Amino acid sequence: MNSQIAEVTQRIIERSRATRQAYLDKIEQAREQGPHRGVLSCGNLAHGFAACGASEKADLRSMTKANVAIVSSYNDMLSAHQPYESYPAIIKEAINSVGSVAQFAGGVPAMCDGVTQGNPGMELSLMSRDIIAQSAAVSLSHNMFDATLMLGICDKIVPGLLMGALAFGHLPTVFVPAGPMPSGLPNKEKARVRQAYAEGKAGREELLEAESQSYHSAGTCTFYGTANSNQLIVEMMGLHLPGSSFVNPGTPLRDALTKAAAVQATRLTDLGDNYTPIGHIVDAKALVNGLVALLATGGSTNHTMHLIAVARAAGYIINWDDFSDISNAVPLLTRIYPNGSADINHFTAAGGMALLFRELLDAGLLHNDVKTICGEGLEQYTKEPVLQDGELIWRDGPTESFDKEVVASVKAPFKPDGGLTVLTGNLGRSVIKTSALRNPHFHIKAPAVVFEDQYELDAAFKAGDLDKDCVVVVRYQGPSAIGMPELHRLTPPLGVLQDRGYKVALVTDGRMSGASGKVPAAIHVTPEAYHGGLLSKVESGDIIELNTATGELTLCVDEETLAGREIRPGNVDKHQQGMGRELFAGVRSTLSGAEEGACSLFVSQEQPL
Known part of the structure; x- marks a missing residue:
């Protein structure tokens, strides 16, 4: 072992x-x-098998x-x-x-x-x-x-x-x-059409056709x-x-x-x-x-x-x-x-x-x-x-791969590690998936561009405000804030910026899709902004350093300056109403942090089950 x-x-x-x-x-x-049917009253059991056929009723009566x-x-x-x-x-x-x-x-x-x-x-x-x-x-x-x-x-x-x-x-x-x-349309081609659509180089019909051929x-x-x-x-x-x-x-x-x-x-x-x-x-x-x-x-x-x-x-x-x-x-x-x-x-x-x-x-x-x-x-x-x-x-089963470009061996793997890194720093803790990155040893130290709503990023992208090396911060996306939605829709525009030669990364207390990969993304940042994590004090222009080799996620702002900043409350109210979201207020209020499973079912880690 x-x-x-x-x-x-x-x-x-x-x-x-x-x-x-x-x-x-x-x-x-x-x-x-148990067996539990044996402790049910006659009325209980009769209700339990009332819709069954005669032979099934006999079987369930027998308890064997x-x-x-x-x-x-x-x-x-x-x-x-x-x-x-x-x-x-x-x-x-x-x-x-x-x-x-x-x-x-x-x-x-x-x-x-x-x-x-x-x-x-x-x-x-x-x-x-x-x-x-x-x-x-x-x-x-x-x-x-x-x-x-x-x-x-x-x-x-x-x-x-x-x-x-x-x-x-x-x-x-x-x-x-x-x-x-x-298998349908190759995933690489689907991703290409998505990025082309994000750049305005493909229309909605072309995008829908590509998606329909992929999910078919x-x-x-x-x-x-x-x-x-x-x-x-x-x-x-x-x-x-x-x-x-x-x-x-x-x-x-x-x-x-x-x-x-x-x-x-x-x-x-x-x-x-x-x-x-x-x-x-x-x-x-x-x-x-x-x-x-x-x-x-x-x-x-x-x-x-x-x-x-x-x-x-x-x-x-x-x-x-x-x-x-x-x-x-x-x-x-x-x-x-x-x-x-x-x-x-x-x-x-x-x-x-x-x-x-x-x-x-x-x-x-x-x-x-x-x-x-x-x-x-x-x-x-x-x-x-x-x-x-x-x-x-x-x-x-087979003893060796039929396609070594898809399945490798332990002796000759694609990478020596599994490609998941924990990042730690004054911004908190987060995880980053490096297995799909062009270079798993990724390091960026660049100005932050801060958004409090994922939908704001589209306008900034189209206006050219992101055409630079930058760390995109999307906050107030955590479990207690708005239920921690996936932010996969951000992948195409950020991927376009990469292809244009800019060095970019995403830092968020939200999630990315299980299908996301090539954009470096420090996700699940905890404590989340909604609970007063330092992410809530970041301002556009602040320098953020992210380094997968050292496991570093740092806001490069001195403590005195940070102490003088107020925690921004975040505009989450509009995300807590409509589409049934108002029915989940109680769930959101009891969700644990991301590293505790973002779960509402356990009061604490020490709670006996």
């Missing part, structure tokens, strides 16, 4: 002893109260047959989640065939950052994760279930489902993916953003069937994997002798495995918050130093857009998850002494699923 990975794991365990033990005690108490909850994020506006429309019927038939029962327990909201990007609805996006966790908890609150199938893919949805599932950590839980859409059918978007990072992490943590993350929807193999996932859930319940609850699978080693995979592939920076919140839901406390130290120990093994020109289908063709597992295991970068939904250890995840004479089997 890599010594640095082992050291990070051990300090997470030590740091979290009290909170983890409180969590384990809680889920053991919940287990002892498993009842599996289906929790789904289906809606047919999201391309990634549209395939889930047919899953409940497939799942029920598969589970019925092995003598158990499945019920659709509930749906959770699912919004798309791709649709809301640059619009008011984006300000609900991050907060929706906690609502999804609560919705999943409501779905499972009827005490009717022996196991759970979680159907979700995209940005906030999988972390929310994970947090909800961990609240019911005594239940075995299998995550069921739906897969990416087939059912399935997950094919770039390596948060959605596909979710799938990779969940499989690496042992909550997917091996090799199931990136099989295209609407294929026989996809349907076979869905059926197999449903049946597998029935094998893990407390009714048999292979009880494997999710609260036991998601331990410190599984979480570190997820972190390793994220950083080895240059995955989404959104997980510097999501994985912290997920870990907290399982009783663990992790922080950005853990991310940074693991990043230093893990080489970059993939080039998937925005870290390269390939998409997630090219990653699969080059060797995919089976090869990634093999490389990381052989190098001692993954904990192998872990539980998964398929048993002990990760060797089974070096295999890949195929249909042979109509039967689903797993065969040995």
Whole structure:
């Protein structure tokens, strides 16, 4: 085992002893109260299976047959989640065939950052994760279930489902993916058209056509953003069937994997002798495995918050130093857009998850002494699923990459580290993704140009006010201010400035999309401006220094001058009304800082669960 990975794991365990033990005690108490249908009154139970058929009612009366909850994020506006429309019927038939029962327990909201990007609805996006966790908890609150199938893919949805599932950590839980859409317009060409549009060199029709060719059918978007990072992490943590993350929807193999996932859930319940609850699978080693995979592939920076919140839901406390130290120990093994020109289908063709597992295991970068939904250890995840004479089997996966421009080896990686750096200075703490930068050792010391609203930047860009070396500051974008929207719409104009030869960087207490990369961006700055962070005192013209080699993020203004400045309040009121945002005032007021997961569900890091 890599010594640095082992050291990070051990300090997470030590740091979290009290909170983890409180969590384990809680889920053991919940287990002892089950099987839950047995404690329901006759009236309760009758309500619970009133809509079932006669044979299902008989099975549920017996208390010896498993009842599996289906929790789904289906809606047919999201391309990634549209395939889930047919899953409940497939799942029920598969589970019925092995003598158990499945019920659709509930749906959770699912919004798309791709649709809301640059619009008011984006300000609900991050907060929706906690609502999804609560919705999943409501779905499972009827005490009717022996196991759970979680159907979700995209940005906030999988972390929310994970947090909800961990609240019911005594239940075995299998995550069921739906897969990416087939490849469309190459991501590099899509990015070129976006920048051309930002410069006024392409019209809206050309832009819409390019976007439509890129996002063109059912399935997950094919770039390596948060959605596909979710799938990779969940499989690496042992909550997917091996090799199931990136099989295209609407294929026989996809349907076979869905059926197999449903049946597998029935094998893990407390009714048999292979009880494997999710609260036991998601331990410190599984979480570190997820972190390793994220950083080895240059995955989404959104997980510097999501994985912290997920870990907290399982009783663990992790922080950005853990991310940074693991990043230093893990080489970059993939080039998937925005870290390269390939998409997630090219990653699969080059060797995919089976090869990634093999490389990381052989190098001692993954904990192998872990539980998964398929048993002990990760060797089974070096295999890949195929249909042979109509039967689903797993065969040995590849031992080397079929395309070394997409998937590299640990011995010859694309970069020696995972490309995530923690920046620290008088402005606070932030993270920066360096894996997609033209030069990971980026250093800028330049005047600040300050905006308190992301929409103000467009006018400044078009007026030529940004045609210079500068550090663009976009503040009052944090969790408590306006819900921490992604600022991906800023990437095209800032990218244009780079291409014009200017040295630019972004500093913000907001987020950037999981698909952002080439613009150096110090994101998630904490403490946020809304809570009086020094970011609130920055003025245009102040010199800011950002250095990824030294981990420095400094406002170069003397303390006496700063002491004489008042904290600017920020004009956030207009972002807290309309498009339903007024309904989330209570959530915003309880969100923790970015390094604590930007979460509203835990009062403090020390709170017992």
